[in-house]
Amino acid sequence: MEVPKLLRMNGGDGTYSYSKNSFLQRKVLSITRPIVEEALETLYSEMKFPKTMIMADLGCSSGPNTILLISDLVNSIENIRLKLGHEKSPNIHIHLNDLPHNDFNTIFLLISEYQKKLTLPASSSSPPCYFSGVPGSFYTRLFLDKSIHFVHSSYSLMWLSQVPEMSETNKGNVYMSDTSPRSVIKAYREQFQNDFLMFLKCRAQEVVDGGHMVLTILGRRNEDPCSKENLYSWDLLAAALTDMVNEGHIEEEKLESFNIPLYHAYAKEVSDAIEEEGSFMIDCLKISEVNWDASTGENPDFSQENGQGYNMGKCMRAVAEPLVLSHFGESVIEEVFVRFTNNIRNFMSKHNPKNVNITVSVTRKR
Numbered sequence: 612m613e614v615p616k617l618l619r620m621n622g623g624d625g626t627y628s629y630s631k632n633s634f635l636q637r638k639v640l641s642i643t644r645p646i647v648e649e650a651l652e653t654l655y656s657e658m659k660f661p662k663t664m665i666m667a668d669l670g671c672s673s674g675p676n677t678i679l680l681i682s683d684l685v686n687s688i689e690n691i692r693l694k695l696g697h698e699k700s701p702n703i704h705i706h707l708n709d710l711p712h713n714d715f716n717t718i719f720l721l722i723s724e725y726q727k728k729l730t731l732p733a734s735s736s737s738p739p740c741y742f743s744g745v746p747g748s749f750y751t752r753l754f755l756d757k758s759i760h761f762v763h764s765s766y767s768l769m770w771l772s773q774v775p776e777m778s779e780t781n782k783g784n785v786y787m788s789d790t791s792p793r794s795v796i797k798a799y800r801e802q803f804q805n806d807f808l809m810f811l812k813c814r815a816q817e818v819v820d821g822g823h824m825v826l827t828i829l830g831r832r833n834e835d836p837c838s839k840e841n842l843y844s845w846d847l848l849a850a851a852l853t854d855m856v857n858e859g860h861i862e863e864e865k866l867e868s869f870n871i872p873l874y875h876a877y878a879k880e881v882s883d884a885i886e887e888e889g890s891f892m893i894d895c896l897k898i899s900e901v902n903w904d905a906s907t908g909e910n911p912d913f914s915q916e917n918g919q920g921y922n923m924g925k926c927m928r929a930v931a932e933p934l935v936l937s938h939f940g941e942s943v944i945e946e947v948f949v950r951f952t953n954n955i956r957n958f959m960s961k962h963n964p965k966n967v968n969i970t971v972s973v974t975r976k977r
């Protein structure tokens with residue numbers, strides 16, 4: 612599986628688009644907002660009222676979350692400037708990065724709407740803002756040396772650069788699970804460690820001395836990746852696919868060769884990697900939770916009859932459909948997601964599942 616070519620959230624604004632089904636990720640943005648604000652305030656005052664602030668959102672995807680994030684960044688800078696009594700707004704430049712197949716067109720359309728609002732007389736005090744799209748993997752260099760003041764990334768860095776190379780088959784699973792061979796777990800862990808180190812090395816060259824990063828990733832609660840305490844929704848996808856194999860709709864080898872390129876890190880794995888790489892100092896590391904039923908949001912399609920699981924099913928489809936489609940093909944895709952959603956719905960009717968989020972705020976050492 613060529614991850615950089617195949618990984619993307621569903622584009623556009625259709626029923627299964629990321630735009631329409633990313634309430635859970637939006638909730639995470641609001642949970643972590645205070646950490647972003649604190650980092651920006653430190654940065655702004657330490658830089659002694661800079662004339663220009665250059666920021667980057669890595670793994671921005673497309674849709675309302677991207678706009679929410681940029682408006683949060685712009686408003687925060689403006690509020691901090693007023694709070695610190697500085698007269699002139701800085702010029703703000705925000706780079707929006709994602710893999711090349713991301714739906715950048717939808718972002719650019721939404722940004723032009725946002726910019727129109729920014730220039731209305733009521734917001735005449737808004738700072739001058741500039742935006743650019745930067746296609747490419749954040750596991751490679753994306754920006755000029757020492758050119759970025761602030762890096763933000765939410766719910767993106769758990770995606771790996773590739774499916775880990777496995778010496779044994781991850782039979783009956785599509786991700787780490789309590790029935791996965793130990794070698795599979797090790798391969799996942801090592802892939803995350805290598806990728807995250809590469810990410811840090813690249814950003815260390817691009818972030819100015821004293822610059823900040825706030826990174827939020829989907830993580831896990833228990834140190835042992837196979838502990839039942841860690842909840843991976845991918846088990847429910849594996850169950851749907853296994854049923855389809857048993858009923859003869861999907862070939863067994865197809866399932867055996869499919870694994871999700873993602874890793875739920877344990878907080879210490881994140882902090883250890885930052886310390887090992889050595890260019891950034893950890894200001895804070897916080898763990899938060901978000902209920903799966905946050906995927907319901909203000910979804911107009913939501914009805915009690917469909918149940919909470921229906922929306923989480925759509926959220927997972929918006930995230931995973933391109934990967935599943937490229938591997939299993941058009942003919943089974945509908946059925947896979949009907950079954951996956953049913954499994955999510957059943958699970959949510961008995962449990963109150965939550966995602967664990969790890970947010971780390973760091974400063975580039977001088």
Ligand code: SAH
Nearest residue numbers: 636670671672676709710748749765767770
């Ligand atoms: N930050 C947004 C989107 C999260 S979805 C939000 O909070 O809602 C995760 C995004 O990360 C996807 O758009 C995916 O394409 C992107 N992504 C995954 N791996 C990436 C990589 N190596 N480089 C850049 N973007 C990546």
